[in-house]
Amino acid sequence: PAFHAGGVIHFVLNNQVGFTADPVDAFAGAYCTDIFKQLGVPIVHVNADEIEACWTATRFAWAYRKQFGKDVVIDLLGYRRWGHNEGDDPTFTQPKLYEKVRPHAVPADVYAEKLKAAGVTAAELEAIEKAYADELAEAFEIAQKGITTKAKGEKATASKTETMAEAGMVKKVVSAWSDQPKDFVINEKVGKVVDERIAMLSGEKPLNWGAAETAAYGCLLQEGISVRMTGQDVQRGTFSHRHAVLVSAADGSKWNVLNSLGAKGATASFYNSALSENAVMGFEYGYAHARSKDALYAHARSKDALVVWEGQFGDFANGAQVVIDQFLSSAETKWGQTNHLTLLLPHGYEGQGPEHSSARLERFLQLCAEDNMRVVYASSPAQIFHLLRRQAKSSVKKPLVVMTPKSLLRNPAAVSPVSELLNGSFMPVIADSVDARNVKRVVLCSGKVYYDLLARREADKRSDVALVRVEELYPWPAAELTKVLGGYKSKDVYWVQEEPRNMGAWSHVREYWNEEWGYLHYIGRPASASPAVGTTVRHNAEQKALVDEVFGDSAQGRKVA
Structure with a gap:
């Protein structure tokens, strides 16, 4: 359910050549779409020269998706008339293929001849072409007028974001942890964590990271702001600190602790996902972008939702470097596309070795320019509380990258009084x-x-x-x-x-x-x-x-x- 989009229609523009590679060099199957066979969905191969066949295939795809909510693949078998770019000559590597391509009529001309044979006049065809060209010209003119260039060094401005919680909101978070569902049997060790969390939020003990983080989510929900988090172990947390979704020791049923706090249709969604960083982070980037623009999802009414992807360990984000480089860090500069995805990346040197110590902070900092994102290495529970609330409530939408703790989750010195949730704000610098x-x-x-x-x-x-x-x-x-x-x-x-x-x-x-x-x-x-x-x-x-x-x-x- 975390990634269900009601089916996706995949159009493969198949020109039968890579940059210079033949199909036999690129894949082993008969068709480049053979990879989709594992999904058990329709794959339609259609001649791109046959315009009406393409239209029929497209109508079928829309109808199938609407009826069954599943993917459909359309393999448009065509050709590339020129090389990979304007300066490329495909006859260097595919001479026999391009002996056939050069004299071949383009699809528009192929279809025009078919229409003429069916009785359509040349004047009618010319009118259709002109109408379409005019439509494109108008769209291009509108696009040109809409281009804006941000002045060098210009920063987005916003009023100060209020992140303090009201005492009553924290009390409701306490109630959420206290109101255990009937017949739900909590694991004995987890039960101690819950009891301790209640004591922390009640002011009886200082807050640890898990208590403050989940309190941030609970307070946002009460303000009508949804929370969505994905990653391999996010329900419990890789280091067993979050426990946002509990599992009954009796029957395996699950209790989404914070979801009951949602106001104005807000929801708390914590989804454990596959260990495929590129796929999952990419989906969350798209989800956060949609939420930045408008509420595209029936259950997602607030454009201010907090959308989070968490790495099992911080360096696992390596697997999604394409998403980080091509989209997260540069989309606003390239396309004027804002996004407010949050990355939580466990980071810290504790003797766990090369692959479990560093979230590669330096890589994110090297990508920072033109006020494109926020990079934070928070050190206290109160700081993460205010930071997450700032990210969700700020009118300026920027990606947020957070180096999060491992051993500090249980360090008795890394605590905050509950009063710090009711006062102050996130501090970029903490004086001694x-x-x-x-x-x-x-x-x-x-x-x-x-x-x-x-x-x-x-x-x-x-x-x-x-x-x-x-x-x-x-x-x-x-x-x-x-x-x-x-x-x-x-x-x-x-x-x-x-x-x-x-x-x-x-x-x-x-x-x-x-x-x-x-x-x-x-x-x-x-x-x-x-x-x-x-x-x-x-x-x-x-x-x-x-x-x-x-x-x-x-x-x-x-x-x-």
């Missing part, structure tokens, strides 16, 4: 609370490494090192940093990261650095071809070394004037 007069070293960092540094500072009882968190990496928070850094006398500033030097945010930070803030130094792992090492022992040694460098007398880093 240490007395600025004692600070001799200013450290900038993002995400999980902050807690490693904080633990060391507390263990050493140091008050001379300020830990400033840069939560929003793009758009770059220059104004906020100017304000925070201006409060310190020290002009030696250290950027600290877990990722290797050629990865993470270092190059991005250096690019945007303002010399008036001081001298920027680097502390972190050296450049590496692999995102992370393969053994926990070596990881721990590297992590200790970078923390030691921050607090040891030898902390030098690399100065950048």
